[in-house]
Amino acid sequence: MLERIKKKLTDEKDLCVVYLGGSITEGAGASAQDRRWASRIQAWLEENWPDTRWRSHNAGIGGTNSEFGVFRLQHDVLSQKPDLVFVEFAVNDYKTDGNQCRNAMEGIVRGIWTKLPETEIVFVLTATVKMEEECYRIGQVPESVIIHEQVASYYHIPVIHVGEELLEQIRREGAAPETYLPDGVHPNDRGHAVYYETIKEYLLKGIYGLARRPLPPPMGDLRYGNVRMLDAVKTAETDFCREAISLCGRYTGYISSNVPGQAGRVEFDGTGIGVYWMIGADSGIMEYRIDGGKMQAKSSWDTYALRFDRCNHCMLASGLEEGRHVLEFKVSGDKDEGSLGHFLRIAAFLVM
Template sequence: MKLKFSATTLLLLLSISVSAQSSKPLETLHVRGGLPNFYSKAINTKDSLTVVYFGGSITHAPGYREYSTQWLNQNICNGRIRSINAAIPGTGSDLGVFRLADDVLMHKPDLVFVEFAVNDRKTDSTTITNSMEGIVRQIKNQNINADICFVYTICDDSMLEFELKNELPVSIKQMEKVAQHYGIPTINYGVDVIRLLNADKLIFRAKADSTYGDKIIFTIDGVHPTIDQGHKVYEKTFIENFPKLNISKKRQPKGLPNALSAGNYENVHIYSPKVANNHGFRSANYKRDAKSFMKTFPDMIYSVSPKDSIVFNFKGTKIGVYDIIGPFGTNIAVSVDGGDFKNFARFDEWCSYTRVGFALFDDLEDKEHRVVIKIGDKVENKLATLGRRKPNIEYFEDIEQDCLYIGKILVVGQIK
């Protein structure tokens, strides 16, 4: 007997199907290939193990990173963990893929935790996929036996809305594609947060001067978990799930699988500005704004004049700068292959203080290019941009000046 359905009926059935899928609870853990090499070394040898925590401000804080290191030392590694904090607040995978060599690979890690879901939440999907795949391939190219685990934290931006509906936020969806392709385990810390929130046991964004009885105060600002309560939720999730990643060591792959994207950021390089031809930029060694950043950027240069420029040739698809920004911030102007200069902002609402920043410019055809960089157009009405943060300006007089700092040059490809 043949069944006939009207268009309305089919749409209703599809709607029910989609609703059922979205109502399915999110999974905290995807084991995939597990962490066989880490566990094998921890259990079968007396060697020290290097664990690198790679992420943004949530990882940089003395919270889940320190709690998980302590648990690993006490329960698996007998104090043999060498923990490396390779997190930089306010940065995502798009900068992470460039700084990986200096901040992660130089330590020759046995295990790398990668945490960028929150800071990638406003990054476009292609950049996330290319960056995360580039991170994985660089780690594995150095040591095919190094294990990787993606960890997903949560904030009350769109991420909370998605997970309350049992849907993965966009950044996590893209990361899961990479994890699935390479067999990388993932731990979604947000799942237990949502469970506690739905059970009315947790306040996601609490007021600093209020009390909430025995409820967990997860954050004050909606992003950064409180050290003594919010990060403890992450710790509990870690302790419950990490032992499940101890799976039998399978035959090791001879190499990496084919890339998901031919445009992934595996072939990235980070250069001193000294590689460029310098026409007027000066050393930032003596500049007050740059003083505390010279360890990261020992060759940092600066300019206050649009007559100054740096020029270099490269073969590849993308360039950018790794810099510092603050009240003195301005625009950076970039010309490629003799084209018109295009401005990119190096000042934002958070520039009441000086901090590390970066900017990646437009995608280019994969060929040789000639690049000219100089200070861009003046930023108008900085105080309006800062808004409610303007009373907290670090050096108020800096608002009146425009200064462009360049700490390093970022390239997908190679400078010639």
């Protein structure tokens, strides 16, 4: 078991665990929430240390990568004051720009340890059939895995290769990948069980010699060193409706409009801005500009939206001059061919 966790199990007996990641952490593919790997690990902890008061929070959001993860850090992770954080983004970072991936993962680590230096972090590296076909099968390692390992090594963070273990088990058994990964990405109950067993065995082995050191100089440019979320309901000047309900169960309160031409604006200090919004069957297109510049457009709809609603993020601008800027936005009269409406539902603005 991790050294600081072992000590807290003995001395404090009051621990919080946060599981930060994408759909695999959220539990996609599992037949029930208690069958997902994160829930199984939590149940194992509670069963084996029954005298401890356990708290847990699953901060997995499907289809999201480490960049959104670093923006969500304060709201979804640090607010829980965790003692242990599992971070899982290797799959959703697979096609992400390498520098962005490295900076975001580093931003997560530094963001946690700047506020909570005693918190343990563990990277959980998952895998897909596509990663097997494009990389592992020909003796290569996916770039996202390499980068996550590099960040982990630099900051002395444990890494658990659950994806590689699952792929190896499939090879040993001569099984079809669909036996464990029906859609090639999300594990079924059998796949989640392999992830759980791999993590459990790793934790039971004991992780020693990972003494925490002061935060070293950053690996990258710290572009995510001062990220924050501006609550849309509180900060946007707009005629959009102000909703008091939760956005996909992830963020309480958001602004919304289905009226083409309805507009808003928000001022921010920083070098970049994005949106935390909903992708749904009736989602539309945002037209926007920064500091009175050229009007641009981003869609909050995709084909997956026809099957389920979800939260995600979209960066609108980066590399701006440091200082005060103005984002103007409005509901577009255009929409994607498959969309059922023009809705924009925005929970927060992401500032860097």
